[in-house]
Amino acid sequence: EYAARLGVNANTAVKAYDQLAQEGVIFNKRGLGYFVAEDAQRYIKDTRRRAFMQTVIPEMVRQMKLLDISLEDMKEAFAKA
Template sequence: MAFNNDKAIYLQIADRLSDEILAGVYKAFDRIPSVREYAATLGVNANTAVKAYDQLAQEGIIFNKRGLGYFVAEDAQRHIKQTRRQTFLKTVLPEFARQMKLLDISWEELKEAVASVQ
């Protein structure tokens, strides 16, 4: 995984695991890879992966069954979507709209561009 400097690595790992949950790689109550397995897969220190798992557990996205590992929470997808939607609407969209206005991008151009991505 290529990491960027804009965000702490453990948060990028938490985002990646959240993306995998949204994509259905891991469904509700599925066991996810152990901290060590996931750290090895991503080529990071296990302590960094622990921080990511702790973050997701605090958010209620995953939970730990002692001695068995981490599992996806029942409403993890809903929670991730809700949180990300709020972030998008409050942070990303205002800047996106500002850039559209500065660059004279019409809503029609935007719709065409979005349609070509799908």
């Protein structure tokens, strides 16, 4: 039902639910459906933080070097944001 609402293949939706369950973000209560785990928000935030630190920051540093943006320039921009 959810797959149809989103317009995706049912197998894709099942795989997504399985992955979220394996990662502890959701859990299944047989006969009732899926529910969000208590620590799901923390897990998702930690996962996104790791991804940010591993991908966004290195690319930002690369761009800063290419554009001769100093750490002081970045600190000023950060303070203004």
